[in-house]
Amino acid sequence: MILVSVMYPSGAxxxxxxxxxxxxxxxxxxxxxxxxxLHDYTVVKGVGTPDGGAPPYQVVAHLRFExxxxxxAAATADGPEIxxxxxxxxxxxxxVQLSDFAASEVRG
Numbered sequence: 001m002i003l004v005s006v007m008y009p010s011g012a013x014x015x016x017x018x019x020x021x022x023x024x025x026x027x028x029x030x031x032x033x034x035x036x037x038l039h040d041y042t043v044v045k046g047v048g049t050p051d052g053g054a055p056p057y058q059v060v061a062h063l064r065f066e067x068x069x070x071x072x073a074a075a076t077a078d079g080p081e082i083x084x085x086x087x088x089x090x091x092x093x094x095x096v097q098l099s100d101f102a103a104s105e106v107r108g
Contacts, residue, residue, distance in 0.1 A: 001041070003099045004063040004071050009056065009092050010046060016058050019047070020089040028085060032078040037070025038063055051101070058092075068098055 008016060026043065041063040044054025067072040075082075086094070 001101060002065050002068050002071065003101060004014055004065055005097045005099065006063070007057040007095045008090055009095070009099070010058040012094070013079050014058065015091045017089040020057065020060070025082075025085055025089055029063070029082055031091045032036040032082060033063075033065075033074045036074035036077065037066035038074065039066065071098065089090075 001027065022043065026041065029041070041061055043059065043061045046057050048055055048056055063071075065074075
């Protein structure tokens with residue numbers, strides 16, 4: 001299992017349509033990629049830094065994929081459609097990072 005983080009930068013004058021993103025883009029991602037190894041996703045909205053500054057990323061999507069190879073295959077197969085949709089909700093280019101899970105804890 002890997003975590004794919006798609007991080008949309010903040011900045012003065014940047015545009016991000018959260019309604020479109022949550023109601024059109026992410027359902028498209030789920031529809032195309034669930035059969036290709038996507039387990040689930042979480043979307044978080046940046047609200048600030050500990051010192052009160054602006055968040056470096058306005059939105060971050062975390063996608064849990066079966067493997068890095070599964071993500072790469074999904075991105076190859078459906079990338080033009082999914083990545084081509086980005087201008088419909090933002091004028092920024094996301095940074096994408098693949099990460100391994102190093103530890104996890106569940107507290108009751």
